[in-house]
Amino acid sequence: MQTGSVTSLLFLVRSAREFLGMTQFAGPAPGRTASPKDRFARPLSSARLFITICIVLSLGGCSNDDLIPPFTITFSVAVGDLNGDGRPDIASANTFIAGPPPHPGHVSVILQSQSSPGAFGSAMNLAVGSDPLMVSIGDLNGDNLMDLVAANESSASISILFQNSSSHGTFLTAQNLGVGAHPNGVAIGDLNGDGHLDIAVADSGLSILFQNASDPGTFFSPLSLGVNCSSVGIGDLNVDGRADLVAACANAGNVKLFLQNPAEAGTFLPPQTVAAGFQPKNVAIADLNADGLLDLAIANYGTGNSAGTASVSVLLNSSASPGSFSTATNYATGDNSWSVAVGDLNGDGKADLAVANAGTFSNIAGNVSVFFQNPGTPGAFLPAVNRPGASGPTGVAIADLNGDSLLDIALADEGVRILFQIPGQPGNFQSAILVGS
Ligand SMILES: [Ca+2]
Numbered sequence: 001m002q003t004g005s006v007t008s009l010l011f012l013v014r015s016a017r018e019f020l021g022m023t024q025f026a027g028p029a030p031g032r033t034a035s036p037k038d039r040f041a042r043p044l045s046s047a048r049l050f051i052t053i054c055i056v057l058s059l060g061g062c063s064n065d066d067l068i069p070p071f072t073i074t075f076s077v078a079v080g081d082l083n084g085d086g087r088p089d090i091a092s093a094n095t096f097i098a099g100p101p102p103h104p105g106h107v108s109v110i111l112q113s114q115s116s117p118g119a120f121g122s123a124m125n126l127a128v129g130s131d132p133l134m135v136s137i138g139d140l141n142g143d144n145l146m147d148l149v150a151a152n153e154s155s156a157s158i159s160i161l162f163q164n165s166s167s168h169g170t171f172l173t174a175q176n177l178g179v180g181a182h183p184n185g186v187a188i189g190d191l192n193g194d195g196h197l198d199i200a201v202a203d204s205g206l207s208i209l210f211q212n213a214s215d216p217g218t219f220f221s222p223l224s225l226g227v228n229c230s231s232v233g234i235g236d237l238n239v240d241g242r243a244d245l246v247a248a249c250a251n252a253g254n255v256k257l258f259l260q261n262p263a264e265a266g267t268f269l270p271p272q273t274v275a276a277g278f279q280p281k282n283v284a285i286a287d288l289n290a291d292g293l294l295d296l297a298i299a300n301y302g303t304g305n306s307a308g309t310a311s312v313s314v315l316l317n318s319s320a321s322p323g324s325f326s327t328a329t330n331y332a333t334g335d336n337s338w339s340v341a342v343g344d345l346n347g348d349g350k351a352d353l354a355v356a357n358a359g360t361f362s363n364i365a366g367n368v369s370v371f372f373q374n375p376g377t378p379g380a381f382l383p384a385v386n387r388p389g390a391s392g393p394t395g396v397a398i399a400d401l402n403g404d405s406l407l408d409i410a411l412a413d414e415g416v417r418i419l420f421q422i423p424g425q426p427g428n429f430q431s432a433i434l435v436g437s
């Protein structure tokens, strides 16, 4: 299969999911219910493309399966030391598409070589639920071995992959736990302060799964916070020692902040709603201006195929009132921004941003936007430097992936691709290298 046709298919599938609202993008205008075919008719002029997407998404009335060569789409990437050898490794969330949904999903584990830093092994593919859109890494059961959690969009579940304690870097068969409809994102953190990590899922209701402290590695049934969002992050926003939640809610067009209720661990106060850009899709929580308080970076998808409407929002935590935030400052990204990561990408000691942009019909390769912090204004960022993607990056992570102490960028972009920082050229990167294939 030609790379170009793979690229086109990946783009079409992402676009189709968007038009169907399957990935939490804006639905039809308020008061109007568009049929899938109405919405498909908008961008697709070719009968072939229509039939291809028709089959991939099983809209009914499709006729010719031969139009789809099977392919894999990678939506998310995460970095962590998955075999405990001190070198960061990579996990990605992947969907294999050979026909109508649900599409079988897998998490790929891609281990960094111990002897050749920056070299990565072949992907180990681990079955999860259907259409996984995100994978997160954490030691869920407290055995000092990293585990994996995937959010399975079309099976309304998460999959937990515990690391095999007798064979580091390998994982046990997935345990699938039901959550709300259309889980898009998942985050790991201790949400009730009992020392056991819990799981938050951005689904139709924002589900929380508390770990059962008396049976580590097992989880109680999900509780719903009642907001439909596309990603969730965990951090202590108001410095009271209790973990809080931030959810980016593309459908609602806003961001919800849930501070933990100090009177009752594991419960949350009514959310504050804050504005970001168009269709806030993904959130990163980090101290951006080095004042010791956690700030927010929000990737805003934009308005679909309208170029120039995507952005990244920066909301700075208030030192006078921690847990409340500045009005968003929005910085233009590439098109259709899916996710954002934070790290010091040029070694000046100040946090920078990388945003994965899936692209548009006129730029189906997409790109990654790198924002260096303005050295003269803490928490402000310089205009983006955009680097081309392969077929539309949707996931991004920042880590030192070759042990040279310079941070690199990993992208979910038709597999996993790494942009290694060039030594001696702070903030400059090599062309992307595909790993795990
Ligand atoms: Ca490792």
Ligand SMILES: [Ca+2]
Binding pocket: 189, 190, 191, 192, 193, 194, 195, 196, 197, 198, 210, 211
């Ligand atoms: Ca807990």
Ligand SMILES: [Ca+2]
Binding pocket: 235, 236, 237, 238, 239, 240, 241, 242, 243, 244, 259, 260
């Ligand atoms: Ca807190």
Ligand SMILES: [Ca+2]
Binding pocket: 343, 344, 345, 346, 347, 348, 349, 350, 351, 352, 372, 373
């Ligand atoms: Ca920097």
